[in-house]
Amino acid sequence: MGILAELTGSIGSIGFGLAAIGPGVGIGIIFGNGVQAIARQPEAYGVIRQNMILGFALAEALALIGFVAPFVFGT
Amino acid sequence: MLKALALLEVTCKFGDDSCPFPAPGAEIFFFPPITSFTGPDGSAWEFNKPVLFAGVAALVVIIFFLTAFARPKLVPRGMQNLGEVIYIFFKNHFAKDVIGQGGEKYIPLLMSLFSFIWIMNLSSIIPGIQFPITSRFAFPLILSLIVYFTFIGVGIKSQGVGAYFKGVAFPDVQPRAILVLLTPLEILSTFIIRPATLAIRLFANMFAGHLLLVIFSVSAWYLLNLTNFVGVVSVVGYVGSIASFIMTIVLTAFEMFIQLLQAYIFTLLTAMFIAEAQSAHH
Numbered sequence: 001m002g003i004l005a006e007l008t009g010s011i012g013s014i015g016f017g018l019a020a021i022g023p024g025v026g027i028g029i030i031f032g033n034g035v036q037a038i039a040r041q042p043e044a045y046g047v048i049r050q051n052m053i054l055g056f057a058l059a060e061a062l063a064l065i066g067f068v069a070p071f072v073f074g075t
Numbered sequence: 076m077l078k079a080l081a082l083l084e085v086t087c088k089f090g091d092d093s094c095p096f097p098a099p100g101a102e103i104f105f106f107p108p109i110t111s112f113t114g115p116d117g118s119a120w121e122f123n124k125p126v127l128f129a130g131v132a133a134l135v136v137i138i139f140f141l142t143a144f145a146r147p148k149l150v151p152r153g154m155q156n157l158g159e160v161i162y163i164f165f166k167n168h169f170a171k172d173v174i175g176q177g178g179e180k181y182i183p184l185l186m187s188l189f190s191f192i193w194i195m196n197l198s199s200i201i202p203g204i205q206f207p208i209t210s211r212f213a214f215p216l217i218l219s220l221i222v223y224f225t226f227i228g229v230g231i232k233s234q235g236v237g238a239y240f241k242g243v244a245f246p247d248v249q250p251r252a253i254l255v256l257l258t259p260l261e262i263l264s265t266f267i268i269r270p271a272t273l274a275i276r277l278f279a280n281m282f283a284g285h286l287l288l289v290i291f292s293v294s295a296w297y298l299l300n301l302t303n304f305v306g307v308v309s310v311v312g313y314v315g316s317i318a319s320f321i322m323t324i325v326l327t328a329f330e331m332f333i334q335l336l337q338a339y340i341f342t343l344l345t346a347m348f349i350a351e352a353q354s355a356h357h
Binding site (some may be wrong): 022054057058059061064065067068071072 | 100101106272275276278280282283336337339340343
């Protein structure tokens with residue numbers, strides 16, 4: 001059987017687009033819950049902000065791995 | 076930007092149909108060697124711009140901390156004030172809050188990592204250098220390996236070899252049957268994935284930031300075609316060029332925030348790994 005469908009061009013861009021869905025949702029959840037927590041207890045602002053930033057950096061790492069991977073493994 | 080254009084070997088601009096936008100790729104991260112000599116295995120060891128500025132960054136950190144702490148006085152004068160502010164931040168935040176008991180002996184490691192990584196990240200926006208040294212993967216890799224062997228050493232020293240590895244592989248969770256799933260995940264996560272993502276996170280942030288800045292700078296130059304004075308094409312070119320220039324400035328401000336944040340996150344995760352290795356998993 002020959003090729004039925006094929007994707008040509010910059011597949012890396014498609015890869016990055018797919019890789020950005022998960023971290024986008026995740027970062028939204030992190031900051032949404034963080035803001036809610038601050039609203040409930042404004043005195044705990046320092047602790048909440050620190051954990052928000054930590055969670056943001058960990059989630060963002062995956063989106064950026066998706067950005068870099070086409071450059072490393074691409075043609 | 077001029078170096079990026081020279082590397083991409085481009086002479087034409089928007090409106091000239093014979094050449095498209097010179098999209099920068101991974102090639103802007105490679106530099107010609109300033110000098111090169113053959114190493115012991117016969118291959119060429121190149122001394123180029125990232126190596127030079129990594130050395131300069133190390134010198135800056137060493138000189139700063141020497142001037143601050145070489146002859147400490149009871150009443151601080153000059154640089155010692157700034158050094159003490161940084162030390163107190165690390166002591167309260169990392170040593171006491173994150174690591175807990177016995178955290179003070181790790182403060183030199185954490186301060187060195189933070190300062191070195193931050194200055195190497197900052198080289199992305201310092202005029203003249205304008206290349207983030209941490210976007211060459213070797214530097215985050217070696218720093219992550221240092222952290223890796225440090226936390227394994229801490230774990231072995233504080234809990235003993237057998238107890239440490241057993242504590243990582245078989246944590247104290249109650250339905251013991253879940254260990255079938257949890258043990259491979261924990262081993263993979265602690266010994267392979269976490270050090271790898273520690274390095275890759277720093278590298279990818281700096282790589283992506285530098286690539287974005289180069290794209291907007293090159294497009295600001297490319298779109299500014301002053302030879303086509305008439306027609307809609309030239310107006311689109313001017314507007315696009317000004318917008319790209321403004322985006323470059325905005326992204327530089329964003330990059331400054333991300334550089335500080337990534338240095339802080341690297342240090343925070345180092346402290347967390349050390350804390351986790353030190354405490355018996357209870």
